[in-house]
Amino acid sequence: MDRDVKAIVSAVIIGLLAPIVIIALLVANETDIIDIVVQGILLFSILPIIALSAYMWITGKGASLIAGYNTSPKAVRDQYDSEKLAKFIGKLLFFSMIPMIVAIETIFFLEGMWIFWILLAVSMAILIIGMIYMNTGGRFLKEGAIDPKLLITEDDKKDNRRILYAVLGISIIITAIVVIIIFFIAPSGNLTAELQDDSLQVKASMVNELIAYDDITNVEYRDKFDTGRRIAGFGGTNINSGKFKNAEFGTYTLASHNKVSAHIIVYHSNNILAFNLDTVEDTLSFYDQLINNVK
Incomplete structure (x- = not known):
């Protein structure tokens, strides 16, 4: 070599x-x-x-x-x-x-x-x-x-033009993808929470939690909650979801509307899920219903 x-x-x-x-x-x-x-x-x-x-x-x-x-x-x-x-x-x-x-x-x-x-x-x-x-x-x-x-030579110039066009094409594609992510995907996101007959289901980008009521050990409602930092997941203008880490829980699962300070904290099977709905009022109402189902 x-x-x-x-x-x-x-x-x-x-x-x-x-x-x-x-x-x-x-x-x-x-x-x-x-x-x-x-x-x-x-x-x-x-x-x-x-x-x-x-x-x-x-x-x-x-x-x-x-x-x-x-x-x-x-x-x-x-x-x-x-x-x-x-x-x-x-x-x-x-x-x-x-x-x-x-x-x-x-x-x-x-x-x-x-x-x-x-x-x-x-x-x-x-x-x-x-x-x-x-x-x-x-x-x-x-x-x-x-x-x-x-x-x-002329052949060299043609080859250089082909390379230039290829680089420009790739650059345009990458730029377009970045723009789409920043301006269309990142600000969006979706979050749903549903109380089923025997379980709680919370869905968001990179989150799909289906938790049996029997596995829930405690539920808390908090007016304010420190979500900490994102480890892996979705970080949009409207919604944060995925694996997060804070000083209180360490690593946990989050599905949160950024504009809503209130959160429901669910302790289950040695794991923690924190989530909310799109308003404080809806979050509190959902918490009351969840408490009744867990009991």
Whole structure:
């Protein structure tokens, strides 16, 4: 195996080992399984990229991994200082991915989203400014190099256009998905609660609880309730639902209208469900009916 390839593989392996250590620590601390799975997906996705970018930054190797450069004709690639280019790309990725991973982590550990948006904006700004800097001024050309544009044939131009159209198409699709999620899916959500003959059923995004009355050990009504932070689930403008964690209960199940402060707390089979309806009055009325059914 080529020496550079070995080094790149080593960087990726190190990036994979770091998440394993972190996940092992989470398991040792008896962290909730959902926390572990979510953190695992996040860490195994991003840390190898950070490790690889650090390797490129430090060594100046790995230019063959740079999109656009690696698909250019050899005559074009020969005009560039590959070491200088690799170091810059490594540095750019490293400093853009660090705020990115911290931003994503804030979703799990902080209640507000403003820090997430600030860090995400910082990450994107670093990436965009860096890309503009890299692609202007011929900064990474060797001394006395020929203008790469003069070396590109008509076939090369056609290939580049195809790549550009593909990238633009993928970018448009991803942007459309994000816009749909932010403006149409995230603000919505649905929550229903039903008293059946022998059980309570609560449904919401990523929540479907069917609890037999015989399994309910206690029911509480609270005017105010600290929902804590979302571990895994749905976080919309109107509804929060899924697995949440707060100081009182630890990990529990939530199905909540954000605008309603009142909640019904159901203790059952060593688990806890907190939910409400779309008004305080409806929540209190449902609580009274539930109490009668549990008795």
